Amino acid sequence: MTDAGSAAVPGQFTLVLHTHLPWLAHHGRWPVGEEWLYQSWAASYLPLLRVFRTLAAEGRSHLVTLGMTPVVCAQLDDPYCLDGMHHWLANWELRAREAATRRGAGGTGYAAAQSIRAFGETERRHAEEALDDFAVAWRHGGSPLLRSLIDAGTLELLGGPLSHPFQPLLDPRLREFALREGLADAGLRFAHTPGGIWAPECAYAPGLEQDYAAAGVTHFMVDGPSLHGDTALGRPVGTSDVVAFGRDLRVSYRVWSPKSGYPGHAAYRDFHTYDHVTGLKPARVTGRTVPSEDKAPYDPARADAAIDLHVADFVDVVRRRLVAESERLGRPAHVIAAFDTELFGHWWYEGPVWLERVLRALPEAGVRVGTLSDAMVDGYVGSSVDLPPSSWGSGKDWQVWSGEQVADLVALNREVVDTALAAVDKTLAQNAGSTTARNPVADQILRETLLTVSSDWPFMVSKDTAAEYARYRAHLHAHATREIADALAAGRRGHAERLAAGWNQADGLFGALDARRLPR
Numbered sequence: 001m002t003d004a005g006s007a008a009v010p011g012q013f014t015l016v017l018h019t020h021l022p023w024l025a026h027h028g029r030w031p032v033g034e035e036w037l038y039q040s041w042a043a044s045y046l047p048l049l050r051v052f053r054t055l056a057a058e059g060r061s062h063l064v065t066l067g068m069t070p071v072v073c074a075q076l077d078d079p080y081c082l083d084g085m086h087h088w089l090a091n092w093e094l095r096a097r098e099a100a101t102r103r104g105a106g107g108t109g110y111a112a113a114q115s116i117r118a119f120g121e122t123e124r125r126h127a128e129e130a131l132d133d134f135a136v137a138w139r140h141g142g143s144p145l146l147r148s149l150i151d152a153g154t155l156e157l158l159g160g161p162l163s164h165p166f167q168p169l170l171d172p173r174l175r176e177f178a179l180r181e182g183l184a185d186a187g188l189r190f191a192h193t194p195g196g197i198w199a200p201e202c203a204y205a206p207g208l209e210q211d212y213a214a215a216g217v218t219h220f221m222v223d224g225p226s227l228h229g230d231t232a233l234g235r236p237v238g239t240s241d242v243v244a245f246g247r248d249l250r251v252s253y254r255v256w257s258p259k260s261g262y263p264g265h266a267a268y269r270d271f272h273t274y275d276h277v278t279g280l281k282p283a284r285v286t287g288r289t290v291p292s293e294d295k296a297p298y299d300p301a302r303a304d305a306a307i308d309l310h311v312a313d314f315v316d317v318v319r320r321r322l323v324a325e326s327e328r329l330g331r332p333a334h335v336i337a338a339f340d341t342e343l344f345g346h347w348w349y350e351g352p353v354w355l356e357r358v359l360r361a362l363p364e365a366g367v368r369v370g371t372l373s374d375a376m377v378d379g380y381v382g383s384s385v386d387l388p389p390s391s392w393g394s395g396k397d398w399q400v401w402s403g404e405q406v407a408d409l410v411a412l413n414r415e416v417v418d419t420a421l422a423a424v425d426k427t428l429a430q431n432a433g434s435t436t437a438r439n440p441v442a443d444q445i446l447r448e449t450l451l452t453v454s455s456d457w458p459f460m461v462s463k464d465t466a467a468e469y470a471r472y473r474a475h476l477h478a479h480a481t482r483e484i485a486d487a488l489a490a491g492r493r494g495h496a497e498r499l500a501a502g503w504n505q506a507d508g509l510f511g512a513l514d515a516r517r518l519p520r
Contacts, residue, residue: 008366011322011332012375015359016221016247018067018198019045019341020164022456023074025081026506027473032466037075038088044345045076046130046138047352049145053137055359056154063359065371066341067158067198067221068146070185071454074509076142077189089134093127095278096120102277107293110283115297116275119282122300143189150192156371158221159186159194162510163450166401168205168389169410170453171417173519178450179215181513188512196220196372200455201401202247202392209237209244219243219372221338223392232325232333233382234375243381245372247338247392254317256339262314263348264288267306269298271347281349307350311357315365322367334380336372393459406458409474413453416478420449423485424515441493442515444500445484447507452477480507 024037055063075081099120106113137145149155161167161178162185170178179197187193196219197212204222212220224231224246231246255262262268266285273283273292283295284303318335325333344351362369370378393400402410424442431439452474460470480503487496 006319006364006366008368009319009322010326012334012368012370012378012380013318013322013362014065014245014334014336014370014372014375015063015355016065016067016158016198016245016336016338016372017048017341017344018158018221018338019072020067020069020200021072021075021342022164022454022473023071023451023507023509025075025078025084025509027476028469032469034081034084035088037081038085040342040346041076041085042089042092042130043349044342044352045142046133047345048341048355049137049142049149050133051352051356051359052149052154053145055356056149056152060359061153062156062370062374063154065156065158065196065373066146067160068186069160069164069198069200070162070182070510071164073142073146073185073189078141078509082138082141085138086131086134089127089131093124093131095280096123096127099275099278099280099282100124109293110273110295110297111275111293112297116282119280119298120278123280147190147192150190156196156373157186157190157192157194158196158198158372159183160197160200162513163454164200164456165450165453166201166203166398166455166458167199167208168203168398169402169413171414171421172211173421174417174446174449174453176211176215177446177518179211179217181510181517183215183217185510185512201459202226202390203398203401203455204244204387204390206238206387206389209240209242212242213240217242219245219376221372222246222387222390223396224249225396226387226390227385231336232329233380234334234372235382235385237385237387239384243376244385244387245334245336245375248321248335251317251321251335252337252339254314255337256343262310262354263343263351265306265310267299267302269303269349270295271349303350304353307354307357310354311361314358315361315367318362318367319365332380334375394462400462401455401458403462405462409458409461409471412474412478416449416452416481419485420445420481421518423488424518425520427488428516428518439515440504441484441488441496441500443513444504444507445481446515446518447510447513448477448480448484448503450510451507452481477507 024034099116102113102116104113150157161182167175183193197217199220202223222244227246231248234243234245237244268285270283270285273295275282284298286295321335427442457470457474461467484496484499
């Protein structure tokens with residue numbers, strides 16, 4: 001392990017977080033739907049932004065490169081979602097109070113009434129803290145909070161295309177539109193247009209770098225195997241100046257490995273074990289093979305000690321990796337650890353605390369921490385490379401989004417996109433001489449089409465995680481697209497306008513989306 005105050009090591013470490021959820025507002029509550037949003041918001045987004053604000057107040061900057069997809073930003077700013085989140089937090093407090101007043105002896109281990117009461121009291125304090133934080137800091141949505149951290153230089157923002165589509169399989173016109181509108185969406189929310197993006201699913205197809213360059217994108221993330229495992233420097237792609245940065249799997253998997261990652265430690269809170277009366281999670285992992293009913297009660301002090309061990313371990317891993325890669329290259333190297341944001345808090349309860357301590361400990365141990373933009377400015381870029389078709393999914397290819405299991409969704413997407421583009425082209429041509437500023441029918445057709453082609457639906461089917469819900473959502477938005485387009489094709493303009501307005505009640509995200517900007 002490495003002591004604080006250790007000698008500086010060469011190179012730079014970058015932490016990249018990818019924040020994304022599909023559009024969930026108005027589309028179910030439990031077990032899949034808005035509950036997914038509110039759980040992630042309460043467990044990850046609230047505590048992580050609190051961590052970033054705390055570190056920023058200490059004068060720390062250039063800490064994290066944070067990817068925020070337009071669709072998750074839309075939900076963090078949406079009045080309906082903000083209201084729903086406030087209700088969810090209040091319900092969390094009520095459930096914690098119920099646990100804190102559990103009567104009788106109950107079961108054994110974590111299920112014993114005494115254990116549940118102690119856990120409920122701790123959980124109540126956390127819920128009250130979250131309610132206070134939400135009421136004060138989040139009252140106007142997530143964008144003002146994020147903008148202040150971006151302006152302060154605490155975070156570098158990564159953007160992305162609207163609705164998070166799997167770009168290699170998308171019609172080029174819609175692909176260009178989604179990317180440009182996604183970057184513009186970030187510009188409106190944060191008064192800052194990102195130079196970098198987290199490409200949905202880290203998916204790449206040869207030639208995408210030209211699209212990125214045309215849209216003003218200077219850098220993007222890929223998974224380590226896309227760079228053949230050599231992630232120690234960013235690489236310009238093809239003949240472009242657009243730089244691909246790769247996730248260092250050796251360092252990233254130290255945290256998030258299914259077999260040996262930190263969240264599986266015996267002391268940490270168990271994600272899968274519930275108190276079925278309150279829905280709270282009062283057990284610790286205890287052991288990887290221990291059945292839920294035999295789990296021990298969660299012990300915050302024991303978990304806190306494990307956090308310190310894992311902070312020290314991670315710092316040591318990063319130091320060793322930087323030294324080894326710098327020696328291999330003969331120049332200072334760049335090490336990138338990249339994760340889904342929701343790992344920290346939602347999947348791994350202790351994650352936000354671990355992250356705060358890591359971001360303090362790394363500089364103390366002689367590790368320079370910086371963003372992807374810092375890496376470009378300071379020359380952590382090597383020679384150009386030709387990337388293969390790739391993603392960060394299973395097999396590191398496209399099979400999760402294009403395989404046999406989801407062939408029906410691939411065909412659905414193609415058919416719906418063709419229908420939508422034809423309908424939008426026709427209606428915009430008919431209104432070419434109109435003085436109307438916007439065409440809400442064409443706008444809504446594109447909204448529903450973009451929701452249809454979200455990469456989340458085939459991912460959920462391929463991974464068999466709420467596959468039925470995923471197929472339902474894909475077909476629902478496909479139906480909306482067809483229904484509005486069919487009304488236009490039949491010459492029923494008024495009916496098309498009513499349909500578009502109706503669907504917009506549920507799917508009114510991306511208010512600035514303007515179909516007139518669709519490439520011709």
